[in-house]
Amino acid sequence: MKELKKHVRTLFDLSEKEAEIFLSQFTRVSLSKNDVFMPTGKVCHTIGLIEKGLMKCVYHRNGEETVFEFAYENSFISDYYSFVTLTPSEKEIRCLEDTIVHTISRESLEKLGKEHVFIESMSRKINERLFLRMHERLKSMLLDPAAERYQKLVAERQDLTQRIPQYLIASYLNVKPETISRIRKKISNRP
Template sequence: MSHPPSFLRDILCRRFELSHAEATTYLNAFHRHEFDADQVFVQAGSICHHLGIIEEGLMKCTFVSHDKEVIHEFLAEGSFATSYASFLTEMPSSKRLVCLEPTVVWVANRQDLIKLVQDHPFVQRMTDRVNRQLFLLLHEQLRSVRLDSAEQRYLALLEHRPDLAQRIPQYLLASYLHVTPETLSRIRRNLQAAARS
C-alpha cells in the first residue's frame, strides 16, 4: 500500500498547525489515484462524495452555463480538490473539476472523512479553518473583480501564483481574470513594453 508523500503531510502541518502524527492520521484515510489530462474529477450535476489532495498536476474548477465555461479557480500541487458546497449539502454540484495535466490525487470518501471527524477532534478544527480560509478567499476574489483593473488582477496573479502563467493556456487565464483573451494579450504587451522602456 502506498503512502502520501511527506511534502503533503508537511503542508497540512503548516496550514492547520497539526503535529506530524495528526497529519499522518488524516492522510491515512486517502488513497492514490492517477488521472489523465482532460479527465473529470468532479462532474457538474452530480453529487460530490469525495475530497482530494493534489500530489502532482493541475485542475481547473469551472462553472458551466449555456455551454459557456467560466473558470472559478485553478488547483495545483498541495491543493484540496472538491466541490465543497456539494460535498457539504449533498446536492448536485454546480462546479466541474477537470485535470489540465496528468494528475496524481489522494482521495478520501465522505464516510471515511465523517469517521475521522468523529474519532479525532483535530479534524473538526481543520474543517473550521478551511471554512474561514474559503470565506476570506471568496471575499478577496469578489473585491478584486469589483474594484481592481484587469491589469491589477493579472499582476496579482503573477505575484501570488507565478506558475499558473506558464502552465495554463491564455484563454483559460483570461476567463479566470474575467477578461477576453484579446484584453489579456494587450495587458501582456503593455507590461512587456513598460519593462523595456
C-alpha cells in the same frame, strides 16, 4: 506524499502524528489530462489534495465554459458547495495536466472527525480559508482592474501563466483573451 504531509502540518499547525492520522485515510489517484475529477450534476462526496498537476473548476452555460478557479500542487479540491449542501454539483472539475490527487470520502472524513478532535479544528480552518479566499476573489472582481487581477494571479503562482492557456486565464479573470495579451505586453515593456 512527504511534501503533502509537510504542507498539511504547516497549514493546520499539526504534529507529525496528527498529519499521519489525517492523511492515512486518503487514497492516491492518478488522472490524465482532460480526465474529469468531479462531473456536473452529481453530488460531491469527495475532497482531493493535489500532489502534482493542475485542475480547473468550470461552470457551463449556453455551450460556454466559465472558469471559477484553478487548483494545483498542495491545494485542496472539491465542489465544496455540493459537498456541504448535498446538492448536485453545478460545476465540473477537470484535469488540465496529468494529475496525482489524494482523495478522501465524506464517510472517511466524518469517521476521522468523530475519532480525533483535531479534525474539527482543521475543518474550521478550511472553512475560514475558503470564506476569505472567496471574499477576496469577489472583492477583486468588483473593484480591481483586470491588470491588477492578473498580477494577483501571477503573484500567487508565477508558473501558472506558463501552465494555463491564455483563454482560460481570461475566463477566470472575466475578460477577453485580447485583454490578457495587452496586459502581458504592458508588463513586459516595463523598465
